[in-house]
Amino acid sequence: MSIASEAAVRNVNVSQCVAEAINLEMDRDASVVMLGEDIGRSGGVFGTTRGLQRQFGPDRVRDTPISEMAFTGMAVGLAMEGYRPIVEIMFVDFIGVCLEQVYNAAAKIPYMTGGAVKMPIVFKTAGGCIGSAAQHSQCLWGLFAHLPGMRIVVPSSPYDYKGMMAAAIDSDDPVVFIEHKGLLLRKAGSFAHGREVPRERYLAALDRAxxxxxxxxxxxxxxxxxxxxxxxxxxxxxxxxxxxxxxxxxxxxxxxxxxxxxxxxxxxxxxxxxxxxxxxxxxxxxxxxxxxxxxxxxxxxxxxxxxxxxxxxxxxxxxxxxxxxxxxxxxxxxxxxxxx
Amino acid sequence: MSTLTLRDRYLAMVRMRRFEEACLAGVADREIHGEVHLGIGQEAIAAGLLGYLTDEDALVSTHRNHLHALAKGVPMYPLMAEIFEKRTGLCGGFGGHMHIFDLPRRFSTTGIVGSTLPVALGHAYAARLSGRASVAVGVTGDGGANAGGFHESLNIAGSLRLPLVVLIENNEWAISVPFEESTATATLAERAVSYRAWGKRVDGLDVLAVASAFGEAVDYARSGLGPAVLEATCYRFRGHYEGDPDMYRPAGDRDARRRDRDPLLITRESVVVEGGADPVSLAQEEQAIADEVDTVLAAVRRDLMPDGMQARDHVFTRGTAR
Structure with a gap:
């Protein structure tokens, strides 16, 4: 790593990269809205939505009750109304209470309508082992991937966390965005790859290794x-x-x-x-x-x-x-x- | 209040019945190759919805959805073509009878019992976000009302005062399980108080009673007061699906109710006896409706199925899954 590029590494953690991406998309597109538990007042239990409610208000950054079945379905209705919802499932392990609307509605409606109805929804969720045992440590990307109709993205670097979140929101397809709890609070400078995160908006490809x-x-x-x-x-x-x-x-x-x-x-x-x-x-x-x-x-x-x-x-x-x-x-x- | 007359609503019910009978013909001839759930006997509820909703308002329906589609103004031809799995259908034959989508009219369905209300809630939230005075109607049966999404959706609608109208078609049977055996309360409408919602139970065989109550429910939700729960009682005339042996219901009761409590016959009698309709001109209008449906059925039968080579299309908006 050269001295010049060292200077470009900002003192941000991965959660801040995610929040920055969502902020930039919400700012440029009024149809982007967020639903989830503890995403507003608290800014997300891992800080990935910090500051968004203060900036965009409680209607666009909605703290929901613990009602995943309802708010994942809300995203489906909102998508049919032309909105681009981002839904946070706090831990990926919780998908068991609301997989229904994700895989039977959001993932299948574009196909079931012969392409007439788009579902530009991002389901963002945190997975990965950090010592939280059986019900808060799973990854489950294989579970989602088995079910047709969703793009499943799993970034590994600060650069991709920001750029792929922007691209996920920009995508007209449903995207499951799986964060790793062990990465979210790490500083960009601690990564060996993708540690330089531009301040401005950019999109990183969703479908390339x-x-x-x-x-x-x-x-x-x-x-x-x-x-x-x-x-x-x-x-x-x-x-x-x-x-x-x-x-x-x-x-x-x-x-x-x-x-x-x-x-x-x-x-x-x-x-x-x-x-x-x-x-x-x-x-x-x-x-x-x-x-x-x-x-x-x-x-x-x-x-x-x-x-x-x-x-x-x-x-x-x-x-x-x-x-x-x-x-x-x-x-x-x-x-x-x-x-x- | 709607300006539709009893005669208007009766003729809409005739159209619905003839439509369902056309679908029955498609089942008998094996043109529809999946399961089909018909709403025969429940026409007075759907016809009661007429006149209160515009394309700005959403309606999310169930596996038993044909009558609601017609009530929402979905054109008969592409609706029937989708049910018959034809390329001319609303979804090009990719959806089929349980998955009817008409985006410009804000009409959609789901085949998963209990999953309608969360989607309708999203439409109601869109009304809030956009500042439109529209409402969202979510339909469920007495069976679906026991799924968790009912509680979650009504609680959110109540806490945010969203314009959600929950229409419960209580046809007494969740496939083979009777209402009394599956539900803690005597009615479903009484649950409304738990969600700070407007609530009412109405005779779903009485089209004017449904219309009046539905108008109240829509007005309440549209005015920003919060959600409304309308329970309309009825009876499922046929099996859960076409082909259901339906051995679980007492046959004597079923036959008597189909004979004596058919909403189509009840309403026709009102139109003639109380409305003073001329039986000859009424019969002519009924025949014209039957002819219209027959014409659509004949055309749908001539249409092609989708090209099998398209089976991998439409999973994503661009690129392929693999």
Whole structure:
């Protein structure tokens, strides 16, 4: 990192990047409105909506009762009226009480109407492990991704948190925007990638993966908080002589198989690191999709490193056994790289 | 108050009945290949809505939605074509009978019982945001009124005083479960007090009683006082869906009610006896309506299904899912 670009890193955390993006969109487009719990007066439990209600008023930044079924459905009605609602589901784990309006209405109405009705809704929600045990630690992007009709985006850097939130609000499709609780309060300067966040409005592509570190031995595909963990692991492994190509997925739906397959065709080894559950999920989808596209002769070895199919436990000693982090990622890469 | 006469409302009911019978023909001939829920016996409620709503007002209906669509002014041809899954339908055949959307008329439906009111609440909130004096009507049955969205939506509407009109068609049966067995209170209208809402229960076989009460409910909501709950009692004449063996209801009671308490016959008698209508001219108007529906049915039957190659279209506004 050069001295000039160090100077461009602002002293903001990721939540402030999200709030900045929403602020700029609400300012330029009066049809953008927000609904959710504790988003107004308190500015969001993670601070991602701080200052918005004071600036745009309680009607456009609506503190709702604990009634997710009603306010997710409100977004559907508002979208049919020409509004662009942003709905906050405080923790992604809470989606169980209101998935109905998300997957049966918002996600399907554009299709069910033959394209006549758009649903430009952003469902923003926080996932990820930070020691909050089984009901407040899930990622669940694989759950949403299984259901057709929603773009699923999962940024990993301050630059993408702001730019992808702006693009999500700008999108005419329903977008599920999944934040990681372990990233929201981190300062931009603490990131190894995407740490420079312009003050002005910009849009970051919603449907492209990014190669963050080139390598030749192993393709490591990951997303969200484990991107930073994987970059740190790759630096350690480079000293051991293992060259890891790290791909930040950014988008779960659609998956950027062009970028994934170009890398796998080069390395022949594919590791998926996923903080979501292993079974029936993203990691299996990526491995299968890559093999279908480049063939079993090109993909010589595959490995998945994710949360085994158990709920996330409370005690740190238990959590560390199942949640992918730098040390376990290093072990997974060594295991894969050792196969010839 | 609406200027529509009893005769106007009766003829609207005739149109609704003939429409549902056309759909029945589509089921019998297997032209409609999914399940269909008909509103036969519930026409007096839908016809009672006429004259109070404009395109500025929203109506969100259920799986049993054809009559509400007609009452909201959705044109018969593209409505029937969608029910028959044709490319000329409102949704090009992608929606089908449970998923009817007419955006310019602010009419939509959902096939998920209990999910109408949250969407209607969004329309009501849009009225607040835009400063329009419009209302949003959310329809539910007695079954859907026991889903959580009923409480959540009415509580929000009550606390924000939003112009939400909840129309409950209490047809006594949630598929096979009778109203008394599933509901804690004697009526659903009495729940209104919990939400600081206007509430009333009305005989849903009496089209003028429905019209009068619905007009009150709409006026109340439109004036900014908050939500209204109108419960209209009726009886589901047919099974839950076409093909339902319907063995769970006492057949004697069902047959007697269909024979003696048919809202179409009750209303016709009022038009003739109390309204003094000339039976000959009334019969001519009834025939003209039957002819109109037959003409639409014949045209819909000639229409094509959507091109199968389009099955992957419309998931996203641009790009593809995979």
């Amino acid at each position: 990014a190669v963050l570190r080139p390598g030749s031995d192993v393709t490591l595909v990951t997303l969200s908080l484990t991107v930073g963990e994987s970059l740190a692991a790759a630096a350690v492994l480079a000293d051991e002589g293992i060259s890891v190509e790290v791909i930040d997925l950014r988008s779960v739906v659609p998956l950027d198989f062009d970028t994934i397959c170009a890398s796998v065709a080069k390395t022949g080894r594919l590791l998926v690191v996923d903080e979501d559950y292993l079974g029936f999920g993203l990691s299996g989808e990526i491995v299968t999709g890559a093999v279908e596209r480049v063939g079993t002769s090109a993909v010589r070895h595959v490995l998945r490193h994710g949360v085994p199919d158990v709920p996330v436990p409370a005690a740190l000693s238990l959590e560390q056994q199942i949640v992918p982090r730098q040390a376990s990622i290093e072990r997974a890469v060594r295991k894969l790289a050792s196969r010839s």
